[in-house]
Amino acid sequence: MFSTIRDLIKYDRRFTFGFSVILIMIFLAILSFFSPYDPKVWNVVPRDTPPSIKHLLGTTSMGQDVFWLATFAIRNSFELSIIAVLISRVIAIFLGLITGYKGGSLDRTLMTINDSFVILPLLPILILIASVIKGALNITNLGILLGIFGWAWDARVIRSQILSLREREFTYTAKLSGMKTLSIIVKEYLPFITPLIMATAMNNMLWVIGMEVTLAILGLSSLEIPTLGTMIHWAVNSQSLLLGIWWWILTPVFICILLFISLYMLSVSISEFLDPRTRLQRIEVMKG
Amino acid sequence: MLFFKSYLLPRIIQYLVVIFIGTTVVFVVPRFMPTDPVQKTLELVALQGTYIDPEAVEKLKETLKELYGLKGTLFEQYLAFWKRLFRGDFGPSFAQFPTPVMDLIKISLPWTTVLLLLTTLLSWIIGNILGGLAGYFSHQRWARILEGIAMVIRPVPYYIVALGLLIIFAFAFPIFPVGGGLSVGREMHLTFDLFIDIAKHAFLPALSLVLVGSSVWFMTMRLLISNILREDYVLYAQVGGISDREIVFQYAIRNALLPQITGLALSLGQIFSGALITEQVFAYPGLGTLLYNSVSRGDYNLLMGITLLSIIGIATGVLIIDLIYPLFDPRIRYR
Numbered sequence: 001m002f003s004t005i006r007d008l009i010k011y012d013r014r015f016t017f018g019f020s021v022i023l024i025m026i027f028l029a030i031l032s033f034f035s036p037y038d039p040k041v042w043n044v045v046p047r048d049t050p051p052s053i054k055h056l057l058g059t060t061s062m063g064q065d066v067f068w069l070a071t072f073a074i075r076n077s078f079e080l081s082i083i084a085v086l087i088s089r090v091i092a093i094f095l096g097l098i099t100g101y102k103g104g105s106l107d108r109t110l111m112t113i114n115d116s117f118v119i120l121p122l123l124p125i126l127i128l129i130a131s132v133i134k135g136a137l138n139i140t141n142l143g144i145l146l147g148i149f150g151w152a153w154d155a156r157v158i159r160s161q162i163l164s165l166r167e168r169e170f171t172y173t174a175k176l177s178g179m180k181t182l183s184i185i186v187k188e189y190l191p192f193i194t195p196l197i198m199a200t201a202m203n204n205m206l207w208v209i210g211m212e213v214t215l216a217i218l219g220l221s222s223l224e225i226p227t228l229g230t231m232i233h234w235a236v237n238s239q240s241l242l243l244g245i246w247w248w249i250l251t252p253v254f255i256c257i258l259l260f261i262s263l264y265m266l267s268v269s270i271s272e273f274l275d276p277r278t279r280l281q282r283i284e285v286m287k288g
Numbered sequence: 289m290l291f292f293k294s295y296l297l298p299r300i301i302q303y304l305v306v307i308f309i310g311t312t313v314v315f316v317v318p319r320f321m322p323t324d325p326v327q328k329t330l331e332l333v334a335l336q337g338t339y340i341d342p343e344a345v346e347k348l349k350e351t352l353k354e355l356y357g358l359k360g361t362l363f364e365q366y367l368a369f370w371k372r373l374f375r376g377d378f379g380p381s382f383a384q385f386p387t388p389v390m391d392l393i394k395i396s397l398p399w400t401t402v403l404l405l406l407t408t409l410l411s412w413i414i415g416n417i418l419g420g421l422a423g424y425f426s427h428q429r430w431a432r433i434l435e436g437i438a439m440v441i442r443p444v445p446y447y448i449v450a451l452g453l454l455i456i457f458a459f460a461f462p463i464f465p466v467g468g469g470l471s472v473g474r475e476m477h478l479t480f481d482l483f484i485d486i487a488k489h490a491f492l493p494a495l496s497l498v499l500v501g502s503s504v505w506f507m508t509m510r511l512l513i514s515n516i517l518r519e520d521y522v523l524y525a526q527v528g529g530i531s532d533r534e535i536v537f538q539y540a541i542r543n544a545l546l547p548q549i550t551g552l553a554l555s556l557g558q559i560f561s562g563a564l565i566t567e568q569v570f571a572y573p574g575l576g577t578l579l580y581n582s583v584s585r586g587d588y589n590l591l592m593g594i595t596l597l598s599i600i601g602i603a604t605g606v607l608i609i610d611l612i613y614p615l616f617d618p619r620i621r622y623r
Binding site: 014112113115116117118119120121122123124125127128129131132206210213214217218219220232236241242249253256257260261263264265268 | 298301302305306309310313314317439440442443444445447448451452455459553554556557558560561564565568579580583584586588591592594595598599602603606
């Protein structure tokens with residue numbers, strides 16, 4: 001595991017970039033525990049002051065410190081995405097393993113349902129659900145909701161990987177030596193698909209944070225909890241652009257862009273690492 | 289007949305399953321929620337501060353129950369739900385009572401359909417051609433630059449890209465209008481000016497959709513081509529002295545297009561969601577803005593109508609792509 005990360009850092013600049021940005025974000029998220037201000041209380045600092053030494057990234061029109069607010073936003077967005085990613089991973093891995101390994105009519109039925117979830121336009125459905133339970137949509141509930149809907153594509157990816165593993169020699173060896181289905185899956189396949197699960201998890205995290213931003217902008221999540229989405233929501237709704245309070249709106253937007261790019265680069269770099277052909281190609285390119 | 293059984297039938301079943309699952313989710317989920325929509329609407333009415341005597345409240349409750357389709361057992365409600373769906377009747381809008389939801393959707397639908405069709409096709413074509421070229425000439429400098437750009441744009445959600453474009457082109461450098469679909473006060477006469485006006489207003493939303501869309505197709509196409517380059521037939525063509533341009537367009541891209549068509553079908557739902565959110569940023573008068581307004585006004589019927597209609601619309605779009613797929617893939621046509 002650690003040697004893999006070391007190799008990736010050494011040979012893939014995209015991984016290095018993504019990894020260091022995520023580390024910085026985690027550091028910022030941890031910093032929020034030491035914040036001098038409560039993110040839910042307004043008017044604790046002077047309003048609308050531009051960035052200065054006292055307030056690193058300025059203050060908002062509600063009298064909050066943008067820098068400390070952002071640390072809370074990052075922490076909450078991480079929390080949310082971890083809940084959602086864990087739930088959807090369980091469903092996706094379970095479905096992917098079962099359909100990939102069993103095959104036959106069970107596979108066809110489950111994959112038809114799975115593909116339907118891939119095709120469905122999730123945004124209007126999520127908006128509908130979110131607007132019905134508007135008040136109760138805190139971090140945990142939103143995480144569960146996004147977890148329940150975010151597994152379909154990844155189940156498909158995991159299934160196709162299992163399909164190819166099933167045809168490999170070691171599967172027959174394991175079967176013929178009398179291993180049970182469950183232990184074949186857990187002992188033989190899981191190590192193979194762990195990096196793939198990591199890559200899909202990064203992608204899913206992207207989707208979850210993006211969805212949270214979208215729902216918050218529509219005013220559908222709990223707006224008093226600071227997340228990247230609600231920060232943008234308040235900044236846009238307070239006309240920060242027209243008033244020229246650029247530090248307020250640009251901070252969450254830049255954090256989002258950085259976070260999205262680094263998560264995506266991590267996921268691409270891990271999935272390329274899985275494919276020895278692209279790995280060889282990269283080494284060739286680097287050698288010139 | 290074999291073609292029908294092995295290709296068409298599964299697609300049609302898939303189509304029906306998508307609509308069934310989507311509709312059932314829309315039906316079931318709100319009913320399992322802790323809040324009661326009837327109670328919520330009553331609270332909203334109470335919040336507006338007018339006094340209503342208890343008898344009228346009871347009456348209102350009954351009407352609302354009927355309106356939400358909450359009468360009878362769960363199964364009866366479910367049947368009634370489907371019946372209404374088949375009639376295309378989503379009830380009246382709450383915010384603009386008594387205009388039927390369907391009428392409101394009909395006004396917005398053409399705006400979204402045109403924008404979405406144009407941008408989806410455009411980004412698919414641009415992304416695939418550029419991705420194919422960049423994949424084939426992957427050692428060239430311009431290919432690396434393109435890849436870098438696509439890599440940065442691809443993961444960023446539509447909303448952020450749209451907001452960024454809005455900040456740059458409407459606030460920092462006011463070249464394009466801030467929002468809307470037409471200039472204020474312009475009437476719908478079919479003139480050249482009107483066309484220009486519409487295009488000018490649609491430019492930024494379209495640009496944000498095409499930017500994100502084409503970088504998505506770019507990245508997958510580049511990967512597909514770099515795998516195809518190792519196929520024997522490409523090597524054979526290169527050895528045979530066929531020009532690079534011909535290999536790219538006639539052999540490599542053509543073969544890599546097939547998974548991209550399937551990909552287009554599978555990602556249509558995502559593209560649609562992205563278009564909705566982009567519209568809201570630019571106040572473009574399509575379904576997205578209607579959706580946003582229905583959320584902010586608590587117009588539950590309108591919200592449900594848009595959701596159901598978008599499920600049916602996307603499923604139909606996917607079915608159409610699946611049905612024309614054999615035109616591109618001779619292996620399915622001649623099976």
